Amino acid sequence: MSTQAPRRRPGGGHPGSRPAAARRRPSRRPTRADLYRRKVVRRRVGAILGMLVVTVVVCTVWFTPALGVREVEVLGTADLTADEVRVAAAIEPGTPLVRLEVDAVAARVRELPRVAGVEVERVLPGTVRLTVDEREPVAVIKSPGGVHLVDATGKDYATVAQPPDGLPELEVTPDALGAAVAVLTQVPESLRRDVLGVTADSPSDVRLALGGGREARWGSPADTARKAAVLEVLLTRKGSVFDVSSPELPTVS
Known part of the structure; x- marks a missing residue:
């Protein structure tokens, strides 16, 4: 008796098996x-x-102090020292820059009498820059205790042993100080250079002591520009007292 091998189905493989390609699921494209x-x-x-x-x-x-204050830089000082400004600023080392209260720092520095203004800047990574504007004297007041410096606002801000060269002396009452400084700072520079002193018993009685023993009676600070123009003409005449307190009716004597 003869036996025959079972026929293979086309495509080969076991009769009960599927081709590998048929067993794999096709990949699904993402929706x-x-x-x-x-x-x-x-x-x-x-x-x-x-x-x-x-x-x-x-x-x-x-x-954190990673961006904290490591240095306080001071610029603009003349008579003040940088250390004086730093002490007044009172900035704690390591204070985070973003938490630094710049207005409070500026207010503390402005408490120094010589300081007219200050700018506070944060400079990364760890510097605070203080740019100081010091007061500049326009006149002096002499007293037994020393020479007082007065700035353009009329503030008596410092006392020194010797007066700076070229500054006029004020001999005024306390209520007339503002008027005297206002006249002095508003007159033209050409006239101001000739002013040796300013006297005033009241805000409406300002007088300028000029070189050559001459005096300009100014009155109040009102109409200063007009008075200065009239005085410039009057000074071409001979005389020792030039009254421009009423610029419409000036006199020379």
């Missing part, structure tokens, strides 16, 4: 919903990472 979900996930992960970075930066800048 729009899948792409949208992936995009949303990426955005959320990016947002979380961004928030973490911002949080770390804020904590570093705000709460």
